[in-house]
Amino acid sequence: MSTSDSSTASKKTLHTNDYLTKFNTDAYLSAYSFFEVNPSFDCLLKKMINIFVQNKHRIGHGQALEFGGGPALFSSFILAQYVNSITFTDYTPSNLKAIEDWIEQNDDAHDWTEMFEFISNDQLANLNNWEHRLRDALNYGKRLKCADVNGDHCPVLNGQDRYDVILSSLCLDYACLTLETYKNTLKRMKNLLKPGGCVILTHGRNQTFYTVLDKDFFALPVDEKKVHDALAEAGFTDIQVTGIDKPRNKYADADGYVVACAFKSNEE
Template sequence: MALQERQEPDVYQENFEPTSYLEYYRMNQDPIGDEVLHFLLKHYNATFKPGGLEGKLLIDIGSGPTIYQFLSACESFQEIIATDYTDKNLQELEKWLKKMPGAFDWSPVVKYVCELEGNRDKWAEKEERVRRAVTQVLKCDVLKERPLEPAVLPPADGLISSLCLEAACPTPQACRDALRHLRTLLRPGGHLVLSGGFETTFFMVGDKRFSTLPLNEKFLREALQEAGFIIEKLEKVTRAAETHLDNRSDYTGLFFLVARRGD
């Protein structure tokens, strides 16, 4: 099958500025960021709490420059591998992992997750746990049959991917193919934890506009089934009224789902 060709010029590699994108994640300072973070973090907490999903290896697909998606998972997976398509995002992620000067301050978000877990005061310990858990930061392209090539990894117990597919996939067929590609990274019975926005056609990073593939629940259910996944949980929320006037993105709602590789 022919690979979906990326549009030229490569807008993400050239124009996506991680430091501008991270402005969304200054907790209690950005209404859109807060809406997305509160929704995702609560569901990550519920998914990875004791008795929930666990295992040895977790791969995050399309990490961007963010670490919020690791904060609950690092408690139930021994090793996390972060991945992204753009070099700048990988560099920004490494900056935080290695405590380099100028790294983004995630502590308000970390404290919020620790509060969900019952002890806000353990935030510094949580940050160190994340740094220990994330053992590799790799290039990733979900449009490739082997998204992580040239890296060769054992089959993962879990995959997470947040706000990635709608940005990475230019067409519905590309999204179907991407889910099929991701399935190959999972062991039989392993889980995919997927989240994002509904009906999003664009989002802004600083003054740069990025087009996205509008997803809806019907399409997601069909595409996941076609790719060999069984959905175990799908949570959704309508966009809050107070963010509707914010013209940096046009998403209509958010989703969070857990699906198992059916074999």
């Protein structure tokens, strides 16, 4: 990580290596323990589903990369209905363990049933079939630890595997300390896509922090224009960017979500 990148993050917020020592996975998951639908999060889930429904004729059904999934599985749950294999990655080992616990159906695994029911009922699908597809997709893929995206050495981004879909949900704006790093990460992601492949992103909008167990973690403020321009600069085509309004609160100062989908040219 460069000195300039480090100085960009607020001194009041935690970032990068702090996730290894100060991020509390259980506390983060507790926010999903009593799932209640709120209009903005409902819109975020529906927008993600609509991206797949509207572009299913263009999205390859083979391999997907979920980049920076954290300990959460709601994005993977949607993704698994459209791909056969998910390589799930995160920076924090305790987050990856939470995913493994769910795959193995361990007693202490987080229970995603309520959220999965909400998502699958919205699509009139059978919950058990959707969960089965998710476990299969995760087992066909890999679980990999990411390195810091602010440095050049990130084995996942530098890897040789190629994907039909890359999904990164509520991650890159927390991981990237500068807009330049964010742009560079999108370029590196495009290199991992097969020709015609697609990237799907969700971010907090205009967010500078989020809180887990009284600890504030850094967020890079982005909005619809910044995301669109970064995708265009990276060489993506057919860029679709949507904003969703949400109220600010003491746990995160985002004023909404940004949801984006873009494609790598078939000629690359």
